[in-house]
Amino acid sequence: xxxxTRRAVYPGTFDPVTNGHxxxxxxxxxxxxxxxxxxxxxxxxxxxxxxxxRLDFLSKSIAAGKFHCRILVEKFDGLIVDFARENKIDxxxxxxRAVSDFEYELQMALMNRKQTSGIETVFLMPDEKYIxxxxxxAKTIGRFGGNLRDFLPPAVRRAFPSKFxxxxxx
Ligand code: ADP
Numbered sequence: 001x002x003x004x005t006r007r008a009v010y011p012g013t014f015d016p017v018t019n020g021h022x023x024x025x026x027x028x029x030x031x032x033x034x035x036x037x038x039x040x041x042x043x044x045x046x047x048x049x050x051x052x053x054r055l056d057f058l059s060k061s062i063a064a065g066k067f068h069c070r071i072l073v074e075k076f077d078g079l080i081v082d083f084a085r086e087n088k089i090d091x092x093x094x095x096x097r098a099v100s101d102f103e104y105e106l107q108m109a110l111m112n113r114k115q116t117s118g119i120e121t122v123f124l125m126p127d128e129k130y131i132x133x134x135x136x137x138a139k140t141i142g143r144f145g146g147n148l149r150d151f152l153p154p155a156v157r158r159a160f161p162s163k164f165x166x167x168x169x170x
Contacts, residue, residue, distance in 0.1 A: 006031070008091040008122070011038040011080045014054050015047040016156045017061055018138055020130035024095040027124045029068040035093070037062070038076045038083055048139055048167065051075055053159065061153035081116040092121045097131050143167075 010025060014037070028035055037058055041051045049057070058073045076083040084092065092112065094105055109121035133151050141148055142160045149157070 005033045006091075007034045007036070007087075007089045008032045008093050009036045009038050009080065009084050009087065009089050010093040011040065011076070011083075013040050013045050013047060013135070014058055015045070015135050016049050016054060016138070016159075017058050017153060018130070018133055018135055018156075019151050019153060020095065020097070020126050020133040022061060022065060022153065023126040023130050024093065024124050025062070025071065026065070026067060027126075028093045028122075029071065031122075032069055032091075032093075034070045034072070036087060036089070037071060037073045038080060039073065040080075041075045041077050048163065049159075057153070057155050057159070060155040064153070064155075079115065081112050081119055084119060085116060090118050090120065092119065094121055094123055096123045096125055097134075 008028065008031075010028060012021065014021060025035065025037065039051065039054050039058065047054070055073055055075060062071050062073065080092065084090065092109075094109070096102065096105060105121075105123065112119050112121065129150070138148055138151055142152075143164050148160070152160075
């Protein structure tokens with residue numbers, strides 16, 4: 001019997017993608033045959049980077065890295081369960097850092113399961129060096145010109161100075 005292709009969606013805001021996100025993606029790429037990184041457009045969060053910038057950073061970072069399965073980057077509007085259903089995927093990937101992530105992630109996973117039966121969320125833990133890294137912390141450090149070499153992929157680091165000049169002027 002032919003093995004079924006294992007496909008998953010890794011949803012998020014990715015404002016911007018960090019090495020923590022890429023670490024989760026690398027781990028997931030050992031477990032699945034195809035992953036769609038789904039970048040939320042019109043989420044409740046106000047983003048620093050536009051949807052096109054966030055998609056571009058992800059595509060460049062994935063192209064520059066080593067992953068073990070096929071990875072696609074797409075944007076989504078609306079509910080992630082609808083995006084997953086449209087793509088005939090029933091597995092979501094999320095990263096879990098500290099206990100502080102747990103409550104929100106549990107709520108999301110159970111709500112997503114309630115919206116669409118058969119949807120499961122798989123949680124992966126990053127390398128401990130990324131446990132305290134978040135996109136928002138990276139933006140705070142970046143705004144003040146701090147060192148982010150170990151935390152952000154080159155495509156993102158290159159965009160930081162001009163983005164913050166623009167953000168300050170606005
Ligand atoms: P969202 O707005 O959906 O939380 P994020 O881009 O902040 O989008 O995060 C997407 C996923 O990646 C979440 O599951 C989050 O917990 C995970 N994540 C974010 N940063 C890290 C990190 N440093 N290590 C591991 N997982 C992370």
